[in-house]
Amino acid sequence: MDILNLLERIEDIIEESSKFPLSNKVMIDKEEVLEVINEIRLKLPDEINRASWVAKERQRILNEAQVEADELIEKVNHQQKYLIEEHEVTKRAQKFANQLIQEAEKKATEMKVSAYNYSDEILSKLQDRIREINNIIEANRDDLKNIH
Structure with a gap:
């Protein structure tokens, strides 16, 4: 500085x-x-202007940095909100999927039990019918044996 x-x-x-x-x-x-003081007066406005410019530039840079920081914070908050919402949607979808799986497994078990019961009933009727037929066959054989 001059x-x-x-x-x-x-x-x-x-x-x-x-000295006295x-x-x-x-x-x-x-x-x-007085000559040096005059030079100071001439240079002082330049120095003040330069210092004023530096202060304004500093403030402008700080303002820009604050705006960028605010935008970044807003972006992060938005992203955080999105992720939380997406997480909630995922949790609800997972819960719904689990419910569907449980219902499907329950229905499958019920259908399996019903199929086993139906098969057992059919086989029981068939077995009874076979016994009847077998009894008829045995009776017919006995009749045939007694004819001789």
């Missing part, structure tokens, strides 16, 4: 100036100090 250099120059002028005996007072070259 202003700092100019301020150091004023310090150097004061340090190099002649028995005091801390010094004699300085008025024109030289």
Whole structure:
């Protein structure tokens, strides 16, 4: 920064100036100090403008970063909400699927038992019919044996 250099120059002028005996007072070259002060005045607006620009730029960057952070947070919240909803849908679908499987297994068991019972009933009737036929055959054979 040029202003700092100019301020150091004023310090150097004061340090190099002649001192009054028995005091801390010094004699300085008025024109030289005023010339440095004038240079400071000329450069000061540039420095202030540059500092102001840096402050505004810093604020702009911070604002942009905040907007990006807010957008990212909103996106993450939206994604989180979507995943939670999807998880709930998946849980409900899984529950429904489990219910369907249980109902299907129950119906399959009922159908299997009914099929076994029906088969047993048919086989029992068939067995009874075969016994009847067998009894008829035996009776006919006995009749045939007695005819001789």
